[in-house]
Amino acid sequence: MDQINLDTSLVKEFFARVDIQEPEFKISRLGKFDPTSSRSRPVKVQLSSEAMVHKILKNSRKITTTDKWKGISFSRDRTTMQRELHRVMKQNLHDRLNAGEKYLTLKYINGIPSIVSSEN
Structure with missing residues (x-):
């Protein structure tokens, strides 16, 4: 096949x-x-x-919780500008976590990536 x-x-x-x-x-x-x-x-x-x-x-x-599908991710197609914004926000999140801030995560709100507190 x-x-x-x-x-x-x-x-x-x-x-x-x-x-x-x-x-x-x-x-x-x-x-x-x-x-x-x-x-x-x-x-x-x-x-x-x-x-x-x-x-x-x-x-x-x-x-994605089953063994066969573990490690596989799904995402929507993004424009070059959306990918760049995601990359910048992800780096910003990484920098803030390394600086000692806790309980932060990247979340899409109305299609825009934002850093939000994940502490509940």
């Missing part, structure tokens, strides 16, 4: 595991193939509706 068929069957298995009626989707691998690397390239799944994206991201937390 070739890589595209393996990836497609894996995505279909994911949909079945999180009880989502299989939507229409397109699949591709990101990055350049490097046979010497042990890291696998990310899989990009394009869906036809924004509502389905929200539903899948919400349900993905349920499955």
Whole structure:
């Protein structure tokens, strides 16, 4: 079986595991193939509706606790500017935690990354 068929069957298995009626989707691998690397390239799944994206991201937390899916993360596609803002905020969070502040986390509020207190 070739890589595209393996990836497609894996995505279909994911949909079945999180009880989502299989939507229409397109699949591709990101990055350049490097046979010497042990890291696998990310899989990009394009869906036809924004509502389905929200539903899948919400349900993905349920499955990542199982052994087969442990270590796999799910995220939405971001623009270059969004990725840069996320990188800056993540570095800011790291700096603040290293400076001694406690109970901070990065949280998206209305689509914008913010550093908030995680102490409750």
